[in-house]
Amino acid sequence: FICLDIAPDAQNEVTAGIRCADNSCFTLAAPDTVSNTAFPIESKLTLIKSFEDTLDNLMVYPNPWKSGSGVEYIKFERLTENVKIQIYTISGDLILESDADGESEWNWELKNDKDKKIASGLYIYTISNDKGEKKQGKIAVIR
Secondary structure (H helix, E strand, O other), rough: OOEEEOOOOOOOOOEEEEEOOOOOEEEEOEEEOOEEEEEEEEEOOOOOOOOOOOEEEEEEEEOEEOOOOOOOEEEOOOOOOEEEEEEEOOOEEEEEEEEEHHHEEEEEOOEOOOOOOOOOOOEEEEEEOOOOOEEEEEEEEEO
């Protein structure tokens, strides 16, 4: 529940809240403190995912990733639709593969496909999509 105070110094203070029940519906309640009533309004909300057209604007960060920085993942951002992400060790062993779950961004939790934390080192990522595009890069992990 998100609570927003609108005009807190107004004579009749109004608080508006938005309740997100799921990804497609929200309820807005605007209580009237004078008559002590709330009028919930339900509406359907369509969320639009913003996918990139190409992998040209791909961002992968933080790089290098450092333990103790407060960030527990590496973010892959500005993905196209239908991507496959592969993470390899520097020696070429595939340690993780993901389809990014249909999202325009994906977080690598610094674990392999067996859900084990990876060691410090240099890793290679490969991102490909159904348009035939492919991007590769290196990620440094410092534990």
